[in-house]
Amino acid sequence: MSVMQIWDIPGGIHPPERKDLSNKTGIQRAPLPARLVLPLNQHIGAPAEPVVAVGEPVLKGQLIAKANGFISVPVHAPTSGTVSFIGPQPYPHVSGMLVPAIVIDTDGQDQWSELQPCSDYRALEPSALLELIRQAGISGLGGAGFPTAVKLTERPTQKIHTLIINGTECEPYITADDMLMREFAAELISGIEILVHLVNPEQVLIGIEDNKPEAIAAVKQAVAERPFQVCVFPTKYPSGGEKQLIQILTGVEVPSGGLPADIGMLCQNVGTAVAVHNAVILGKPLISRITTLTGEALARPMNVEVLLGTPVGELLNFAGLDERALNRLIMGGPMMGFTLPNIDVPVIKTTNCLLASSAAELPAPTPAMPCIRCGECAEVCPASLLPQQLHFFALGQDHEQLKAHNLFDCIECGACAYVCPSSIPLVQYYRAAKGEIRDLEQKQLKAEQSKQRFELRQERLRLAEEKKEAERKARLERAALAKAAQADNPALKSTEATAAPKASGLSDELKKLKIQASMAQVALKKAEKQLATHNTPELHAQVSELRSAAEEAQKTLDAALAAEPASASTAPTANDAELKKAKIDAAMLRAQLRKLEKIEAPTAEQATELQQLRSQLEAAEKLLASLQATPAPAPAKPAIAANDDELKKAKIDAAMLRAQLRKLEKIEAPTAEQATELQQLRSQLEAAEKLLASLQPPEKQAPAQTEAGVVDPLKKAKIELAMARAALKKAEKAETDTDQLSTLTAAVSTAEQALHAAEEASSKPAPQLQRSDKRPVDEATRALKTEVAFARADLRKLERDDNAEAIALEAARSRLSAAEQALSAHQATDPTL
Known part of the structure; x- marks a missing residue:
């Protein structure tokens, strides 16, 4: 084996180092506790989802919570027992x-559940082997x-050439890790071979600091002739950081903000x-x-x-904890660990x-002082940052400056805080700043998504x-083309002119009347709907007019339907057809x-079209006005019926125009x-009323004018008096000031005088007034009636409420019954009622 640089x-x-205390x-083997607490989130990513219920027995190694998402791992039962609780637990x-945790x-x-070892893992597809590791709950x-x-999944843009x-x-x-390498070196090498089979790297480097001679010897012996290189290097903190170890073993730096996989490691x-x-060869999940x-x-x-899940307090008691000497309990090491609030x-x-330190061993830090810029x-800093600037x-x-100075390259090793003469807890500031930046980026991402x-x-x-x-x-263009084709085709015009008398007989007249x-x-x-909502004299008059017009229109239609066989040869005049077409064209242009x-x-383009529409509308309105001013020729047969039809139509048009005007x-x-x-x-x-x-007819000119609303002083005086009284009543309810009330009262008085004058000038007989002597209601009766009304209203409100309680309903009914009985008793004893 060659010596690595x-x-x-x-x-x-x-x-x-203080490693000699425990090595x-x-x-x-720690004793089996009576109770295990298994948090569902013991890793980075989404917490696992329980698949067991309270009261369900479980076996050792049984799945109790499945992975919930891609970046998630399942949780297994560390021993046999019964699920006693699923819910919030200390973390x-x-x-x-x-x-959330499973207890x-x-x-x-x-007692173990059934295990499924896989001795010949090389026969498995990489995806199946990855799924086996995933289902074992390994993080x-x-x-x-x-x-x-997830970490073993190859990046598609970069092949892993070095496994460290x-x-x-x-x-x-x-x-x-020192003791694990000493006692489980063979299992370590077996696990490395499985990883090599998955990743297929070009080289495998095993990095160990030189302060672990027993572990180095055990690993070298287990490696034997395998092409794995055991790299021993000087002890320095924090050489165990992922990026730092890569630089020590290969001399290559991971780019800022990047991952080792970006450089193939x-x-x-x-x-x-x-x-x-253990998961592949023995079939055991991580428990x-x-x-x-x-x-x-x-x-x-x-x-x-x-x-996993063993209470920390039981472990410390197993190791002989002296609670009087305990000053701080740290999970992890003294540099990157954190103090636990309880055991x-x-x-x-x-x-x-688990570091149970005494006060002398890890004294409390001195109060932070201002930075002296010592450098x-x-x-x-192992990441070559500027901690004081950060x-x-x-x-x-x-x-922005924090990101520009590569805050997220900080591995939070605590070396800067360790040497700081001002005792500034630098790492705490960095962690808080990272959290703030992540929160802001998340909010910005949501805002950007909403904007998109x-x-x-x-x-x-x-x-x-x-x-x-x-x-x-396109519709306008088709209509224009159709009109142009009709204007340029004489044969089409003659056909239409020939067919017009046949098609425009009484059926068109009936259609118009309908x-x-x-x-x-x-x-x-x-x-009528408006009258039901707002009961005013003006709406009463409007409804009466519209009802009369509707009845006249229906009578005219019925008469035309009855006379259809006899008048089948009667055709409407050309003037009416042109007038109708001109009205429709003007209405369509006005809507556009x-x-x-x-x-x-x-x-x-829209401005040009707007100008064209205005010109077309002006021409259409001129044509419509000229057609309306031209008197239509009277039909030959029957003259009286046609005159009646025009009269009814004029009444309907005037009534509808009046309703739209009032609205x-x-x-x-x-x-x-x-x-x-x-x-x-x-x-x-105005034109409709003139028409x-x-x-x-001459003998009905005055009544017609009165019905059309042109001159009827008596009716006008009545309406004005009703409106003045309504305005006064509304002002009194709104508690308007005295000046305005005086003005409205004077208006009512003036309207009453105008009505008396109109009645005297009218040829109609004076109305006979019938007065009834209304007895005043005494205060006791009024109070009892008010109580009955309030009780009935409260009961109806509760009956409409689907969520009303039965006790409240019963109390409301009792209240109403008592109020009605009291009113009946009072009316029976009062002789004036």
């Missing part, structure tokens, strides 16, 4: 938080706990390799690990093979050490609008013009478009 890393420190005795974290009460039998046992199967096995274990006090811990051997129990507060420091937490897959932190940027929350969804929606709406506009233009009757009914129903005028920023006049602040439409409606109503007056 060894490189050095920048920075680094040499803290007291003098062999690995011992080994500095915050003392609770996480197993052990039965002491330690990295050296630090962060990244799922091993990390046996460095550079942090003080920890000897778990893969690192695995020695404990992970042994777990791979235990080697953990160092050390510190001066323990009587018997040692390394133990402990079941009730369980051992998990990443628990490589010692920069000299020991500290200042973290204090100022300058995230909004922009895509706007684009869809724009495309839909463009499609509608294109379809509209449409008029239907429109009158629609207008009547709409007015309004739609285009609503566009806030029209394009040049628009109610708008308090009309837009320019609404004001224009209001003016047009007034002009059309109606001209169609009235």
